[in-house]
């Protein structure tokens with residue numbers, strides 16, 4: 244199953260909004276096939292795994308065990324059901340990492356296999372299999388994107404100067420890491436004040452891969468179109484109460500004046516199939532997510548060498564303790580998760596590797 248997870252991760256950046264999945268076929272302690280879901284819309288892990296078996300090993304398939312990090316599918320989507328493929332290949336035993344909550348599968352794959360006489364073992368490295376696809380799972384089960392809060396703070400807990408001036412807090416290494424994080428999420432969000440004061444691009448320039456879809460809350464359309472956010476270099480969605488307009492790379496989503504900005508933007512993200520959002524500030528927006536309990540991870544960069552006398556205080560995560568803390572150059576990175584895992588399962592994959 245560890246190998247399945249390793250294979251699955253090779254699909255990072257190419258399979259979203261589908262989950263990352265890896266599969267391994269084993270005959271008497273020897274791997275005779277392995278595969279992973281490589282491309283959105285392409286063959287599933289099980290198909291690539293069975294296809295990889297060498298001609299001389301083909302007779303061993305009906306004597307082997309298939310390990311797969313996610314329940315084999317039971318539905319006709321862009322590809323035919325993997326459970327049928329397993330049954331057709333007469334594989335007698337399947338070990339599943341975790342159940343697929345996608346409504347068209349959701350236990351039906353396991354049931355189909357069992358009804359056909361296949362022995363199925365579930366829940367092996369379940370937490371790790373779940374964590375790998377935490378964005379997909381949250382999107383399917385909670386009907387909202389996976390929410391990652393991110394901020395950088397001084398040693399005395401400030402995220403900006405008191406006039407809201409832009410303050411360079413993180414170092415070259417943590418800046419690069421933030422760009423990697425941007426490459427890993429479907430969307431990125433800032434509030435009106437941050438857009439105005441920092442004029443951020445919110446793109447990924449210091450890492451390989453994609454840039455996220457930019458989202459900005461600008462209820463009364465106060466932001467000047469000269470801001471970098473409006474340069475149309477990357478798809479950008481402006482949540483506002485004044486106009487609806489669909490452009491190629493710039494869309495205005497109108498919400499009712501009485502609507503809650505955060506709940507509206509999450510609904511818009513679901514409509515756009517955006518499975519995750521990196522929230523980059525400012526304090527008021529981050530704190531609203533925390534106060535509503537609408538967050539999954541917080542990644543806090545602290546520069547212990549920088550103290551400012553008057554500044555804007557960073558958000559407060561009262562009763563939470565970091566599940567992981569590491570030194571990056573002189574900065575400290577602390578990761579918090581809203582759902583605290585029991586101590587036995589703190590093998591949380593570092594967020595930088597998805």
Ligand code: AOF
Nearest residue numbers: 264280287288315316320321322325345
């Ligand atoms: C598997 N193995 O490797 C993956 C699965 O549109 P489709 O046909 O690609 O189906 C997408 C759904 O299939 C996806 O939402 C998830 O429930 C499941 N993904 N299942 O058996 C795989 N990637």
Ligand code: ZN
Nearest residue numbers: 287316324325
């Ligand atoms: Zn499948």
